[in-house]
Amino acid sequence: MKKLLFSFILIVTAAGPLFALTAGEEFSEANSRYAEQKYEEAAKRYELLVKAGVSTTAVYYNLGNTYFKLGQLGRAIVSYERARRINPKDEEVLFNLSFAKSQLEQEQPKEPYRFHERLFFWVVDRFSEKECALLLLASYTLLFLALILATFSGAFRKRSPLFIWLFVTVTFLFAFLSGVKIFERGQGKEGVIVAKVADVRYSPSGTGAVAFELKEGIRAKILRTESDFCYIRLTRDKLGWVAREAIEEI
């Protein structure tokens, strides 16, 4: 059904020689263009897949590679980040993302975190929101199953405190992490600078004074958007307005 739907979308939206190709065929075509080093054409085809809703790790990853080859480091990082969101454990995605970041001309500003803050964010970054929700549900279910089993089984009841405390701890941990993830989601979206150089201004206007410059590929939190400008935050003391076309949401 999905393939039929995709074919329909392609017929309706595709420009040029793209006719009713399935997603897999379109993907293979894009890969062929990539192999022939026709990166611009490959990027168009991968973008078409993304527009049609075929948002897989492979599509974003390959699109990231294509932008990297085109020298568009910012867009490459955006695509790799999108691939990582879908599959945070994909080694190839993590490698290329790390490699692309190593090519940045400007160092990513970091919050001056203290040790416990760094530890906290290290733990938070290990899990995606989906993983936190599923692991919370699993530990919560196991906790209640252990309680029910302890109710009926005298033998289990003797050993149950260990399990119950373990599941209570894990449940609270993932409940907390899920809360953090939900809070983070409400705090604005992540974006990456896609312009070669972007002026960050004090006001949402082309004539606003420039606070600092950001080079392509730097990641920032988009706090809000007004007309043609996005209010972004890099660290506690580095905030400002950047032109909307200079930053792309992950």
Added chain:
Amino acid sequence: MIFLWGAIPARGGDEVLSVDLDKEEALLGDSVGLTLTIQGNPSNAQRPLLPEIPDFETQYVGTSMESYSSFTMIIQGKKMEEKKSGGGIQFHYALTPKKTGVLVIPQFSFTFDGKNYETPRAYTIRVAETLENENREDIFLKTTVDKNNLYLGESALFTFEWYFRKNIQDYSLTIPWLGSLKDFLVEDVKPEQGKQTVDIRVNGKDRVTATKKSALYNGKRYTVLTFQKIMTPISAGDYTLEGSFLKAVLLGGFEELPQGNHSRFFNEYFDFDWDEFFAGKRRAVPESAFSRAEPIPITAKPLPQNGRPANFSGAVGSFDFQVDVNPKSVQRGEPVTLTGKVVGSGNFNELQFPEFPEIPDFKGYAPETKTDTSIADGLVIGKKSFEKVLVGRREGTFGIPPITFSYFDPTVGEYKTIARGPFQVEVKPGAAPEEPVSPTAVSNPEERHGKEIKVITQDIRYIKTEIGAWSHPEVPFYQKKFFWIFGFLPLPFLSAIFFLIEKQRRRFRTDLDYARRVQASKKAREGLEQCERTLEGGDGGAFYAAASRSLTGFLADKLGLSPSSVTSGLDDAFKERKIDEKLLADLRSTLERLEIAKFSGSRSDLVERKEMYGRVKALVNQLEKLLR
């Protein structure tokens, strides 16, 4: 500097505002400095946002603090003016005119620190494309570049030449693109030693040192100030470097002076002995002159992809590469020095030295690299050298593989690779003990490096060929309410139900009175069903016996008594529960009738048995409600 002071007291405070413009004439492309000074004791609030000023682009430049001391003037015993000691805050803005003509900065107001301020009046700025006295023959500026069409990493030499034939009061120059040109690396060329030099103020703040010489131009002799900058593009594209310009005050002529009032002014400003020259009878008349150089277009081309060697690391220029091993024959334990150097002209800042291979038969020490650059004839020339000390581990003759260096030569537009080696080194027996060449013998991680897989170049990993499963974009399940409601709410309820069931079961097992009480009604109903079955049979005694058992058993179970002690225990139990005595009497009468009928029941008729069955059933139902 024009000081346009307008003091407007702020509402409810001591703060006053002054407005300061650094010039009233400007060129198109030049900027006018606007300073707003708020005196008094303003708090450290956010800088004011200025309204849009038509015909100007406004850019905030910065903030500074200003301090002043008290000043009181007393004239004829009256205090005329007073300023309090304290400080103020200054906000600096750059106003860039968008067009030529007489432009007006209107009177405007703004808010700062919660208070409203208004500038005292409007100001006018005269903006011209050129100023009067432009392109004079006796003073002019020339800018040239040695090449306009460059590859990335290739350097161009930008030369400024300032020709003049009259004495100049102040050497000042505006280079509009300097400081704002992000796509070029700009380096100063130091003047040659031994030449006469002067300092030129650039863009009002920086200084460059220029050589001063005399030269003929169009048959006339000029004083020429020259300085150069080397520009290296770092981003591909077409650029236009706006024309630089100068505005100078120079000696326009002389006028006769009254006796005793000569030359003091000029001696103060000019490094020329006017007294001696004019014998104190005339005064120099200053005049301003202006000159602007032509804009210079530059094209920066990307380096070609075709023919790019794998080990190319960004070197652009003209280089030579040399490698040497010295000495070539040593005793075991003695050092061998491997040296390499890249010499020539080009972008030494970007140049990466080729990696020297690790040689397992030699103990290697950390390499040393050194870069020396200078500028000569408009080129960045230099040397990048590398030195690594090797000590032979064992005897024998060993080979050091060739070492290659690649660079792009912009003069011919192609990549070049220079390979040096291989080299042979002989290690003879020596006093030092022979070291086995095995991983265990190499304690230094750097030495072990030669045994490990070596990464030659780094690149991204290749594309994936499997598209993978996808779902059309929608809100993920873990962000939906149903996930949290149906995933998490049922379990506590289910657990509570199981807990209550188990608690009930346990009480049944341990509390017999409770178990009898709970099961009394069920047993009574079973007894009544047996009564019903015997109701129409011929044996009336069996019916009454069953009815008596049911009622007595029900009461015994409900009241926690034995069946034999039901009759004696009824009074206390009913009193305790405050049950109607009429019901007690009715119950007693029924129990007595049943006892009698058990033995004489065979004579009773069906109507009588039915009436008794109904009575027992009604009593059980009634007592069920009262004895919960």
